[in-house]
Amino acid sequence: MIMSFFERLRSLINKGTLNSSGYKASSFLNKNAIDFLNPFINDLQIFHPAMSSMLESNEGVRKWEYGMMLYCLPSFQDKSVLDIGSGPSFLPLFLAKTQGARVTVLELPQPYTIEFEQISLRFRQENITLKAGDMRDMPFEDDLFDYVISISVIEHLSHSLDHTSFASDEIFIHETKQTLKEMYRVLRPGGWIYLTSDAYIPGRVKQDLWAGKLLNGNPYGAYSIEELTNIFIKTLQEIGANFPFPIKFEKSLLLSSSKYASYRNRYMTVFNLFAQKPIHAQ
Numbered sequence: 001m002i003m004s005f006f007e008r009l010r011s012l013i014n015k016g017t018l019n020s021s022g023y024k025a026s027s028f029l030n031k032n033a034i035d036f037l038n039p040f041i042n043d044l045q046i047f048h049p050a051m052s053s054m055l056e057s058n059e060g061v062r063k064w065e066y067g068m069m070l071y072c073l074p075s076f077q078d079k080s081v082l083d084i085g086s087g088p089s090f091l092p093l094f095l096a097k098t099q100g101a102r103v104t105v106l107e108l109p110q111p112y113t114i115e116f117e118q119i120s121l122r123f124r125q126e127n128i129t130l131k132a133g134d135m136r137d138m139p140f141e142d143d144l145f146d147y148v149i150s151i152s153v154i155e156h157l158s159h160s161l162d163h164t165s166f167a168s169d170e171i172f173i174h175e176t177k178q179t180l181k182e183m184y185r186v187l188r189p190g191g192w193i194y195l196t197s198d199a200y201i202p203g204r205v206k207q208d209l210w211a212g213k214l215l216n217g218n219p220y221g222a223y224s225i226e227e228l229t230n231i232f233i234k235t236l237q238e239i240g241a242n243f244p245f246p247i248k249f250e251k252s253l254l255l256s257s258s259k260y261a262s263y264r265n266r267y268m269t270v271f272n273l274f275a276q277k278p279i280h281a282q
């Protein structure tokens with residue numbers, strides 16, 4: 001079989017022939033990693049003009065989010081992939097057309113970002129299955145997907161469709177846990193979850209450049225840094241998930257350098273999380 005440039009690069013990195021510089025981790029956005037991830041991102045950048053502007057927006061956060069996924073996960077060839085909340089993204093098309101993945105997208109019947117019909121038109125010819133539904137209660141049977149992806153979606157459980165009303169912390173956390181359990185439920189044994197979202201240091205964020213306002217002194221649509229361990233890791237661990245990569249969610253990282261901070265605020269960041277369902281999961 002002839003390997004693409006992309007696959008050759010991945011295999012060199014996986015064999016350790018290329019130095020992976022310790023980036024293979026569940027951690028915070030790291031702007032210094034973007035150069036390293038460039039070979040993976042380049043394929044995406046040239047894939048679609050809208051994709052390239054999306055990758056440039058918000059200080060290139062998506063470059064890191066997508067780049068880390070493409071670099072860290074094993075090949076997408078023939079894998080069944082669920083992308084939750086793809087909104088206006090061309091990532092599902094990229095995975096289906098260039099990576100050989102069998103892609104399903106789950107979106108709200110009234111997405112926040114784009115008309116449902118527009119997403120449907122975009123995916124129709126490409127054999128991508130689009131399902132209307134909610135990540136809190138997914139319309140899929142158990143053990144279905146090799147990869148369950150959710151990029152900058154789960155934090156939206158905190159607010160209503162029009163952003164005028166907000167869930168209490170209790171409901172937000174409860175629904176976050178429920179969603180994590182759903183992601184794990186629909187994952188095949190041996191499959192991977194890849195998710196990204198926003199986190200902050202409590203008490204340090206004076207304004208939020210995305211939402212423009214704070215809620216009880218903290219940004220909404222984000223998790224405190226402690227919650228990454230107490231909610232995300234703990235919930236997935238309790239239901240049996242493994243974390244094959246090191247987990248680096250130390251507050252000191254974000255305090256030490258602005259390379260970890262996101263466009264929302266100096267004391268806010270984007271984080272990613274890789275988790276795996278064990279092969280022999282019940």
Ligand SMILES: C[S@@+](CC[C@H](N)C(=O)[O-])C[C@H]1O[C@@H](n2cnc3c(N)ncnc32)[C@H](O)[C@@H]1O
Pocket residue numbers: 084085086087088089091106107108110111112113114133134135136150151152153156157
């Ligand atoms: C920031 S946007 C999409 C980001 C996209 N994943 C990307 O890679 O650019 C968030 C998307 O999540 C969708 N969404 C929000 N809440 C959801 C829910 N409960 N279930 C499924 N999708 C949801 C919204 O409709 C919106 O299109």
